[in-house]
Amino acid sequence: MELIINNLSKTYANGVKALQNISLEIPKGMFGLLGPNGAGKSTLMRTIATLQEADKGTITLGNLDVLKQQNEIRKVLGYLPQQFGLYPKISAEVLLNHFAALKGITNKPTRKELVKSLLHKTNLYDVRKQNLNGYSGGMKQRFGIAQALLNNPKLLIVDEPTAGLDPVERNRFYNLLSELGENTIVILSTHIVEDVKELCTNMAIINQGQVLLKGNPLKIIENLEGRVYEKTITKPELESYKNNYQVISERLFLGKPIIHILSDTNPGNGFSPINADLEDVYFSQIFGNTTNLKSII
Structure with a gap:
């Protein structure tokens, strides 16, 4: 059923x-x-x-x-x-x-x-x-x-x-x-x-x-692998990074922002590649204007 x-x-x-x-x-x-x-x-x-x-x-x-x-x-x-x-x-x-x-x-x-x-x-x-x-x-x-x-x-x-x-x-x-x-x-x-x-x-x-x-969570996450990067920045830099990168999420660690960005190529500039998770998928859809993950079954 x-x-x-x-x-x-x-x-x-x-x-x-x-x-x-x-x-x-x-x-x-x-x-x-x-x-x-x-x-x-x-x-x-x-x-x-x-x-x-x-x-x-x-x-x-x-x-x-x-x-x-x-x-x-x-x-x-x-x-x-x-x-x-x-x-x-x-x-x-x-x-x-x-x-x-x-x-x-x-x-x-x-x-x-x-x-x-x-x-x-x-x-x-x-x-x-x-x-x-x-x-x-x-x-x-x-x-x-x-x-x-x-x-x-x-x-x-x-x-x-x-x-x-x-x-x-x-x-x-x-x-x-x-x-x-x-x-x-x-x-x-x-x-x-x-x-x-x-x-x-x-x-x-x-x-x-x-x-x-829509789709299977694990397969959806796989589609983002190799496209999510992380960097610790200072608070005054945050707006500039938002203007120049596709920032999908941000959080504070010891008072400093850690941002995740979505990029098809390595952005350099101190960013490190990370394993994607479902939270990255979620934020990429809600805030990242991603359009190429429409349905993954």
Whole structure:
């Protein structure tokens, strides 16, 4: 089963073109949707999740029309939005049981076993009696995944799931999503490059409502090999380097800027070649005006 998006577009009433002819084929497994805030990621996720209409285009999941068969899609969809509310004075076990009942799981023993299984899967069973207001950010995210899995979805959408999590919680979440991706289409929408690098076998970069690049992360990185160079400079030199080189990223180390540039030939001038990574790919697309990496399958 694949999720196929074809020429999807959405323009809001204020004139913002949130999606511009988006086309993607998303197979079973982990798919990373990478882009900066405001790129159109959440609009695309909400549209796939049947929470808003598109102006034009189609989305199909297997033989289901996502835009026209919304009730059928919701039966096989799990969704963890970027922001979601929880009842703070209710335990995880009670609330998950309540959600299961709302999703039509009426047999009490079946529902009890399902809730128990999901609490184990998300590593929350030992704190199942604890009220949700005592949960950490990562625990709340894992509870969000648990409720999204109640209907054994064929498609799972998670929108910015690791923002604000500490490294330990982020690794736990990575492991959970990786396990889920073995049998489900999982779309991970994020602006954190590390999330995609750690988890996804396929990805797309979008910005200003358009797909800039799509393909396998490792193959995409290979395409940049031998083209990324690094140099430590002084702060007053930064603007000059931006004017004379294709600077794709900059960071500070011991107070001095380290810049990465994209060049088809060795630029000399003290630059050193480095191994490209997914962050270089991302910044080259968002800031480097690169146009020759459109699709690498």
